[in-house]
Structure formats: structure tokens, C-alpha cells
Amino acid sequence: MEEVFKKLKEKHIRLTPQRLAVYEALARENKHLTVEEIYGKIKKRFPAVSLATVYSILELYRKKGIAAEIRITFNRSCFEARTDSHHHFFCRECKKIYDVELRPCPALQAAQVDGHSIEELHGYFYGICRECR
């Protein structure tokens, strides 16, 4: 938490109430939330907040490495406060997203594949989760 604010300060980014609220919404649950969900959570305390603002804050956080965007569902973005690299699982039954730690995932360590230099890796698993089967 503290280091996030430090990071923002280093880059001369103002910590406004809206931005704080977005970050808290993400960090409190430590889950994958859609933009709409984040918007919903914030609106309780900041009725005047705009959806476009939430988008722009999330985009700012993404660029600064404070939040990560995942696209495991094809039709909308989710964001999470975790920034360390890991994979995800999507349950086709209950639609829940799980974090997946792939212990020895060679791809996560690798600096390149086929001569291409890797900056980022998204691993999306699809199936039925342990709760649903």
C-alpha cells in the first residue's frame, strides 16, 4: 500500500480521492474486478464519479505497473492489484476467475521464445472449477 503511493509520488502523480478509491476497491478484495464493478463500489462513497474516470485511472495504474489488466473473458476487461506475474483460470460454469500459480512455469522465467523478447505473458485456463464439478 505504502509503496504504491511512493511509486505514484516518484512519478509526480497526484493521489486524488477518486484514485485512492479505485486502488482501495482493487486492493481490499485482491480479486479480479470488471471496470463496471469497480465503478459500482466507488459510487457508494463518490456518487459523482464518472465511469470514464474509472477507465482513465485504471489505464494510468496499468501503465505505471500498479494494476494489471486481464482479458480472460473475451467481452470485457478485468483489473487486479496484484502485479507479480501469474496465470488465471476461468470457470465456464460459475464464471469465477481464480489465480493460478504455475510452480515451474518455464515460460514465466524465460526472457525469450523463438528469438522474440518477452515482456509479458498471460496464461488463461478455461474449464470447470473444483467447486462446480
Next chain:
Amino acid sequence: MEEVFKKLKEKHIRLTPQRLAVYEALARENKHLTVEEIYGKIKKRFPAVSLATVYSILELYRKKGIAAEIRITFNRSCFEARTDSHHHFFCRECKKIYDVELRPCPALQAAQVDGHSIEELHGYFYGICRECR
């Protein structure tokens, strides 16, 4: 090629000129094409074809396991004729998509992770390709 038609026949799916054209567009290049690109290629021979038709044919093929959809770019779908499981690399510079064969990818073999049963896995790498650096 032949086996694709067999597969369609088994499931009582008519092989229309439009459907044939979509399949050929995908198979000829063996690349990842956007819906728009496929539409463009087909339109030369079938000026009357509709974009909505291309969408519906691709959706049909996806469901039948004849084509695969990937969402490596966040804002639009790509389709490919390859149906065996493999990963992809997206070059942020030239925007090209490469196939990636991850020789020993434990995730591709695994039947489950954390107790969740896996039906499908998408691995998306992002970075700069060997041509661009």
C-alpha cells in the same frame, strides 16, 4: 482439408460456398486473421457476402472445433485454422502474431490445476519480435 469436410458432414452441417470460402481463407495462409480481414478476402470472390455471415460461420467453426479464436489483441478477435493447442506471441512493434511451440509446457499437458479441470489454455506472450529488434 478433407477431414474438415467429413467433420462437417458428420454433424449434418451444409458446406455452402460462403463457408468453404471462409475455411479456405483461413487454411490457405495458416495465419491469424481478424474477422474483417477474412471478410475482405472473401469479398473479392463473393461481393454479396455479409460481415454478419462471416461472424456466424466463424462461430460455427469454433463450436465444432474446426477453427480457433484467439484474443491476443485486446480489441478484436482473430481466428486460425490450426486447432492443435499452442501459444502465441504478439509483437508490440509490428503488431504481428506468431505461433509459439513451447516444447515442454507442463500446462499444456496437465488435466487440471489447483483441482480445476482444464479444457483449454491460451498462452499469450507480448514483447518485441526477433525481426523488430
Next chain:
DNA sequence: AAAATAAACAATAATGATTATTATCTAAAA
């Protein structure tokens, strides 16, 4: 502290990919 400047925000419109609808046409079945 007041004025000037820059950044953040809200409201809203615009964009663009995808999906739904409906009428027409084609092909298979009776």
C-alpha cells in the same frame, strides 16, 4: 495570498466490434 497554469474530473458524445433481427433465398425432405 492572488494570479496563472496545469492537471483531474464529469458529462456526454462518438467509435467500433459484435450480436440480434428480419426478410429473402436456397436446398433438402416429403
Next chain:
DNA sequence: TTTTAGATAATAATCATTATTGTTTATTTT
């Protein structure tokens, strides 16, 4: 041939995301 179901074209609708614009708020300068 008639009937029926499926496929297609044309087009409208949807919906997530992005762009725009005017206003407000905070920072910097004087």
C-alpha cells in the same frame, strides 16, 4: 411439386471503450 428448415444479406441494436469539452481543483509563479 410442395413443404420445411436452414443459410444468407441487410440492417438495426447493443455495449464496452475512447474521445471531447467545459468545469473544477490543485499546484506553481509572481
